[in-house]
Amino acid sequence: MDIQLIRNATVKIKFGEKTWLVDPFLGDMGSLPPFAGKSPNPVVPLPVPISEILEDVDYVLLTHLHPDHFDERARQAVPTSVPFVVQPADAEAIKEMGFSKINVIDQEDQLGMVKISRVGAQHGDGEILKVMGAVSGYILETRDEPPLYITGDTVWCDSVKETLDRYNPGVVICNAGGNVFLPEDNPFREQISLKHIHQVIMDEKQVLKLLTYREQISVVAVHIGALDHETVSRKSLKEYLRTSGIDMRQVYVPEDGEMIKLN
Template sequence: MKITLIRNATLWLEYGGLNWLVDPSFADQGSTPAIPHVPDSRPNPLVPLPATAESLSSPDILLLTHLHPDHWDEPAAKALLAGRGGSELPILAQPGDRERIASFGFSDVTEIEKTLTYRDVTITRTSGQHGIGEIGQKMGRVSGFVLRARNEPTLYIAGDTIWCDDAVQALDTHRPDVTVVNAGGAQFGEGDPIIMTPEDVASLCRHNADTAIVAVHLEAINHCQTTRETLASEMKQQGLQDRVRIPADGETLAF
């Protein structure tokens, strides 16, 4: 298995003999408004793509955890429609998202309620909690996915979730070899973080000592308050630096 971080939560996976694109957001740097009432007022995304949209436009399959614009946007949809798969690109998504995805022009959209198998890869949907209280409710439903295939590590893509019972259940049930966490500590002007913080990542490490952790969703959106340097420093202070890998945009990790 190889995992390439593109930017934010966008991943390119080589898994089970397939090329997977996860949560593509291809917007140009600075092309969308900043999220208001946070310390960093720069427009989003904060950084450019490390590759061209065209070079990312022909995966074998697309996996979407949810449809917030930093995980799925119009530039990505247009690039994928122009790619090899075109409107027939297979897309896997959480329940309730098919209609919106299809509205971009895609015809092969499958909602995963629990588990399905695609070309010898078993994909199981997990739940998450995109914040707590009123903000968590407003953020809506989000999902993660566990991938299993013969001769591959079990991979858990946690999605936009904080450390919560849903994440604990996913770890305990699936015992993943590798876990990808969105660890940018995103937070609005009021309320608690809506994705994992360094403290959450440390809690995950301690809960499951066997899973290798890949931390993404960092330094690309203006309300993400955790930097790579901050996360690395916190992991080192807690003696967890060997457990957590923090790739740069465009970097590929092999497992």
């Protein structure tokens, strides 16, 4: 299994003799507005050309349709001939964008040598869930490789624990930037009023819970270093896990563009 972090949650994976592009977010620096009032997003450029990112892609897999997971530039750049793998909530929107090869994963499906199962994800807690929309994680399984768990945008919750218990993945790609939305810089102010800070994906404390809940897993931490509402850096995550006694040989915190090869 080869895993290349592109940027944010955009990951290119070789698994089951296919190449999967997860959540392509391909816009230029500053192409999206601020999420925390600090800076337009993304705050860093792509590490490689878009043509290289799309090279040899067999499937685009979407966890959800927030613009930092599938943006206008990706809609323009991904050929309409590329098959998509999506949750039911996003199928009609992807069809309306002009993509016709759409694999809708309600519970599970077989795509070539890979069995793909959709699993629960919780994009925050409490009031913020009213505006977060549907989000999914996925389990990919094939012969001769450990099951791969793509968490999607989720906090540590019962759905994550249930997925770990049921599928016993060997590798987890975890969105771990600890991203938050603030009452004073609330991008959803026309829809809801936020009374306190809302964390919407895992931070270092929740990644630690993941690693101690299933001690044998390898974790690839992504969704770090690209957006203005993160609370976790690569350095802070590694330091926190190291000082908490985690064997760092089971943790990967890749830089943008970095390739990880897992046997």
